Amino acid sequence: MSDGQHHILSVLVENKFGVLARVAGLFSRRGYNIYSLAVSPTEDDRFSRMTVVVDAESAPLEQVTKQLNKLIPVIKITELSAGEAVERELMLATVKVGAESRSQVTELASIFEAKILDVGYDAMTLMVAGTPAKLDAISDLLRPYGIAELQRTGRIALPKLAREPMKKLRAVRNKTA
Amino acid sequence: MKLTGAQALIKSLEMEGTEVMFGLPGGAILPVYDPLIDSSIRHILVRHEQGAGHMAEGYAHATGRPGVAMVTSGPGATNIVTPMCDAYMDSIPIVVVTGQVPYAAIGTDAFQECDTTGISMPVTKHNWLITDAQEVPRVIREAFHVATTGRPGPVLVDMPKDISNATMDWYWPDGVDLPGYKPSTKGHLKQIKDAARLMGEAKRPVIYAGGGILKARAAEVLRELAELTGIHVVTTLMARGSFPDDHPLCLGMPGMHGNYTAVTSMQRCDLLIALGSRFDDRVTGKVGTFAPDAKVIHVDVDPAELGKVRRPDVPIVGDCRLVIEELVKAVKADRAKREWPSLEEWDRQIDQWRAEFPLKYDQHEDGPLKPQFCIEALRDNTPDDTIVVAGVGQHQMWTSQLWRFNHPYTWVNSGGLGTMGFAVPASIGAKVGKPERMVWAVDGDGCFQMTAQELVTASAERIPVKIAILNNAYLGMVRQWQELFYEERYSEVYLSPDLPDYVKWAEAMGCVGLRAETPEDVVPTIEKANEVDDRPVVIDFRVDYREKVYPMVPAGGSNDDIILGPEFDKEGGR
Numbered sequence: 028m029s030d031g032q033h034h035i036l037s038v039l040v041e042n043k044f045g046v047l048a049r050v051a052g053l054f055s056r057r058g059y060n061i062y063s064l065a066v067s068p069t070e071d072d073r074f075s076r077m078t079v080v081v082d083a084e085s086a087p088l089e090q091v092t093k094q095l096n097k098l099i100p101v102i103k104i105t106e107l108s109a110g111e112a113v114e115r116e117l118m119l120a121t122v123k124v125g126a127e128s129r130s131q132v133t134e135l136a137s138i139f140e141a142k143i144l145d146v147g148y149d150a151m152t153l154m155v156a157g158t159p160a161k162l163d164a165i166s167d168l169l170r171p172y173g174i175a176e177l178q179r180t181g182r183i184a185l186p187k188l189a190r191e192p193m194k195k196l197r198a199v200r201n202k203t204a
Numbered sequence: 205m206k207l208t209g210a211q212a213l214i215k216s217l218e219m220e221g222t223e224v225m226f227g228l229p230g231g232a233i234l235p236v237y238d239p240l241i242d243s244s245i246r247h248i249l250v251r252h253e254q255g256a257g258h259m260a261e262g263y264a265h266a267t268g269r270p271g272v273a274m275v276t277s278g279p280g281a282t283n284i285v286t287p288m289c290d291a292y293m294d295s296i297p298i299v300v301v302t303g304q305v306p307y308a309a310i311g312t313d314a315f316q317e318c319d320t321t322g323i324s325m326p327v328t329k330h331n332w333l334i335t336d337a338q339e340v341p342r343v344i345r346e347a348f349h350v351a352t353t354g355r356p357g358p359v360l361v362d363m364p365k366d367i368s369n370a371t372m373d374w375y376w377p378d379g380v381d382l383p384g385y386k387p388s389t390k391g392h393l394k395q396i397k398d399a400a401r402l403m404g405e406a407k408r409p410v411i412y413a414g415g416g417i418l419k420a421r422a423a424e425v426l427r428e429l430a431e432l433t434g435i436h437v438v439t440t441l442m443a444r445g446s447f448p449d450d451h452p453l454c455l456g457m458p459g460m461h462g463n464y465t466a467v468t469s470m471q472r473c474d475l476l477i478a479l480g481s482r483f484d485d486r487v488t489g490k491v492g493t494f495a496p497d498a499k500v501i502h503v504d505v506d507p508a509e510l511g512k513v514r515r516p517d518v519p520i521v522g523d524c525r526l527v528i529e530e531l532v533k534a535v536k537a538d539r540a541k542r543e544w545p546s547l548e549e550w551d552r553q554i555d556q557w558r559a560e561f562p563l564k565y566d567q568h569e570d571g572p573l574k575p576q577f578c579i580e581a582l583r584d585n586t587p588d589d590t591i592v593v594a595g596v597g598q599h600q601m602w603t604s605q606l607w608r609f610n611h612p613y614t615w616v617n618s619g620g621l622g623t624m625g626f627a628v629p630a631s632i633g634a635k636v637g638k639p640e641r642m643v644w645a646v647d648g649d650g651c652f653q654m655t656a657q658e659l660v661t662a663s664a665e666r667i668p669v670k671i672a673i674l675n676n677a678y679l680g681m682v683r684q685w686q687e688l689f690y691e692e693r694y695s696e697v698y699l700s701p702d703l704p705d706y707v708k709w710a711e712a713m714g715c716v717g718l719r720a721e722t723p724e725d726v727v728p729t730i731e732k733a734n735e736v737d738d739r740p741v742v743i744d745f746r747v748d749y750r751e752k753v754y755p756m757v758p759a760g761g762s763n764d765d766i767i768l769g770p771e772f773d774k775e776g777g778r
Contacts, residue, residue, distance in 0.1 A: 041383070041384060045333070048322065048325065049325060052325050053326075056326045089511060090508065090511075090512060093507050093508035093512075096508075097506070098330075098384070099330045099350065099385045100384050101384050
């Protein structure tokens with residue numbers, strides 16, 4: 028989501044201890060605000076991928092990527108803008124429910140394709156995955172019932188795949204033709 | 205061959221060509237000090253770890269080779285944080301080795317434990333915590349590579365005690381494998397061509413040379429570029445000496461205390477050719493009003509500097525020497541195709557500023573002694589290739605303004621961080637690196653008191669540095685600001701001229717101590733100091749505390765509002 032308020036950076040880093048501290052330290056030292064951050068190893072366990080959502084107002088994107096690039100364990104940075112990425116986020120929410128609201132919350136859950144993970148005496152825990160906007164929507168709708176606890180993972184994202192051959196390649200082909 | 209981690213560390217430092225290191229042992233680094241006895245490396249035992257760091261910096265400044273410092277864990281490591289930060293700001297290659305508590309004890313609040321890699325992370329280019337003795341040669345190789353390539357800077361290697369004692373199979377890596385570190389040094393040829401084209405259109409160009417010229421060993425090719433194009437050069441505080449001050453195209457230092465011509469030529473130019481400089485706030489003044497009519501060519505090896513402060517019209521990522529070499533070719537090619545505009549009018553304007561607004565001070569025959577007079581006397585009574593080191597404050601600005609730097613690597617100072625106490629240890633490091641050269645530190649009385657104990661190191665190690673204290677009994681620069689901007693309300697700036705007694709203190713530290721109180725004392729005292737070559741010398745110059753550094757651009761103000769000072773007010777000038 029490059030909605031003007033946030034930039035999403037997908038940062039490939041060496042999977043070594045202390046790398047998260049280096050990235051986080053750089054952000055705080057340069058005065059950039061991290062909106063959300065998700066980290067996990069990639070398919071190649073020598074590397075991890077960080078999806079960093081940065082508050083755009085606190086940081087000119089170019090400086091953020093240039094400064095990040097100076098960190099030695101940072102291998103590659105990709106900026107993922109709205110149209111060019113698929114992004115998802117996971118949310119767990121514990122909602123207070125009474126006898127009559129239980130079915131309403133269950134109904135909301137089914138509309139949003141949320142899963143009910145746990146049901147208690149006066150509350151239930153839902154899990155929902157989707158775009159950040161979808162999570163915003165369901166949390167807004169759940170709020171009137173009373174949200175006891177809520178946890179979001181922060182978004183993860185990957186670039187969208189090409190639907191046609193890359194232009195550059197076509198150009199090369201044209202040249203040889 | 206089986207070695208201990210400690211032996212591997214010392215051997216790796218030798219493999220990297222380390223001839224000298226500065227340090228102070230302690231518990232966690234003890235195992236590494238043992239094989240040092242059998243090593244070819246000269247170790248200089250400092251009196252405080254901060255001294256070790258600044259000596260390593262002074263050594264690196266003067267020689268271009270990385271300075272090496274070694275200290276223990278905990279307080280040893282925290283004491284060297286200031287020099288690392290200083291080196292980080294000024295892009296000085298130093299390698300710091302710290303001892304650490306045994307690996308298993310990390311995180312337990314063990315005796316003399318601190319999170320050294322955590323603390324040093326924001327003030328180093330990179331750091332390493334060694335977790336296995338087998339890693340030692342690889343890490344040291346990487347550390348030197350990172351410190352000295354791309355934009356140079358400090359690195360730190362943290363060595364747990366048990367790993368120093370563990371055994372490993374010795375090897376020496378062929379090279380380094382750092383997939384995330386590939387500094388680009390060759391500039392983009394198209395961009396370089398564009399730069400030449402802009403230069404060929406400019407009517408009022410100025411070259412803004414920064415510390416990157418010196419780091420890239422680009423002084424010669426800078427001179428070639430300037431002479432080829434006839435473009436004047438300003439040399440920033442970090443670049444003094446990168447272009448000879450006696451060259452007709454040299455404008456000297458720009459910035460907050462730069463001379464009028466350097467500051468104003470940048471303000472009025474239509475093309476600013478920034479080479480290895482970073483648009484520091486002390487140079488630009490208020491950024492929005494800095495060089496308002498100028499197009500900007502910006503060459504820097506660190507891509508993050510391009511566009512950080514001022515958006516360049518032509519950004520070029522690359523090593524200054526390689527880029528300028530290509531730029532010279534591109535300029536020649538461009539000139540072969542078309543005629544470049546004459547710079548005659550601009551040159552005349554610059555000459556007029558130079559004649560009208562030179563640096564000025566007034567030394568009366570019968571005193572009080574002016575600090576500027578002492579610096580000029582020192583300049584005129586020392587060899588041309590003397591290495592000059594300064595602390596931070598008024599004395600630093602006067603020295604940078606008034607010295608004539610005609611050779612690169614003759615000026616060593618703390619620019620970005622502004623570290624008081626830099627001069628004494630940095631001069632020792634410079635003298636160790638260049639023993640054949642005369643090394644003079646110009647220091648303030650406030651600065652001197654911060655690190656003077658390192659003169660004990662210098663005496664013990666027979667390192668004959670010379671220190672000129674401009675003793676005005678004040679934290680002079682702070683006093684200047686309080687006088688000008690805080691209605692002469694002097695808060696906590698008085699130091700006393702004779703507490704301590706600098707001559708006695710110098711003698712107690714094994715140095716020759718001298719004092720000069722009147723203008724006629726100055727030259728004979730300097731001559732006496734120059735004759736001493738078996739131990740350090742300290743001169744206590746008792747100078748006028750009222751003297752202020754001019755010109756001055758008030759902090760946050762525009763460079764257009766430069767204040768020339770009382771010498772010009774007298775004549776009814778600005």
